[in-house]
Amino acid sequence: MRYAEWCIAAPSLEADIAAAAMGLDDIGHSRVLYGSLRELGTPDGVDEGTYANVPYLDKPWTDWAQFVAANAVLDSAFTLMIEALANGNVEVLRSRLKKMLQEERYHYLHGRSWMREAKAASAFERVWRESLEWIGPENADVDQLHREGQLAYGVRELRRLLEERVGSSAPATDIDWAKWDRVRRRMEPGGIDQATLEMLQGLAEKRYMPTGG
Numbered sequence: 001m002r003y004a005e006w007c008i009a010a011p012s013l014e015a016d017i018a019a020a021a022m023g024l025d026d027i028g029h030s031r032v033l034y035g036s037l038r039e040l041g042t043p044d045g046v047d048e049g050t051y052a053n054v055p056y057l058d059k060p061w062t063d064w065a066q067f068v069a070a071n072a073v074l075d076s077a078f079t080l081m082i083e084a085l086a087n088g089n090v091e092v093l094r095s096r097l098k099k100m101l102q103e104e105r106y107h108y109l110h111g112r113s114w115m116r117e118a119k120a121a122s123a124f125e126r127v128w129r130e131s132l133e134w135i136g137p138e139n140a141d142v143d144q145l146h147r148e149g150q151l152a153y154g155v156r157e158l159r160r161l162l163e164e165r166v167g168s169s170a171p172a173t174d175i176d177w178a179k180w181d182r183v184r185r186r187m188e189p190g191g192i193d194q195a196t197l198e199m200l201q202g203l204a205e206k207r208y209m210p211t212g213g
Helices: 012-038 063-087 091-096 097-115 121-135 141-147 157-166 193-200
Strands: none
Touching: 012 063, 012 091, 012 097, 012 193, 063 097, 063 121, 063 157, 091 097, 097 193, 121 157, 141 157
């Protein structure tokens, strides 16, 4: 959704097209993931209080540097978790997520190339912190899933691989894990803005549909 908001607002036509293409990729990836999770028994349901996105995605981005930071760091963190699932022992995930990783490689290359041009120091600091919060603390659920074989990587390896993928070390962070929400994988309260929530639920589109009768 946040990528799509930049499909006519990026610094160049090429960047507009890339934002639109990557947004479409991620819509397809979301459908695959939700479908897989349904088969594994995870219930549907999206509302402002339970939608488990990182705070960085709560509101629309107002600067291209925010897009670049999300694509270079957050998207890489998400992709590494997908890679860990695709190489784990849950068969429905192993069989469905491989193609997704091939498509995500372009996102990574795009983010890395724009990192050299965009002045995004403040955005990168925030997005790094939220990526680490999303991965979670050591000896918690991610490490437990790794021990069970459902994830190919544990927390330390995910952090190391993320630094390698991004091409820079994570900034020094002092995370108080006592405040961490294990379900929503974030520290801050709040959630996505109402307009975005209505779009995700299809309510915005219904306003423009013809009435029956």
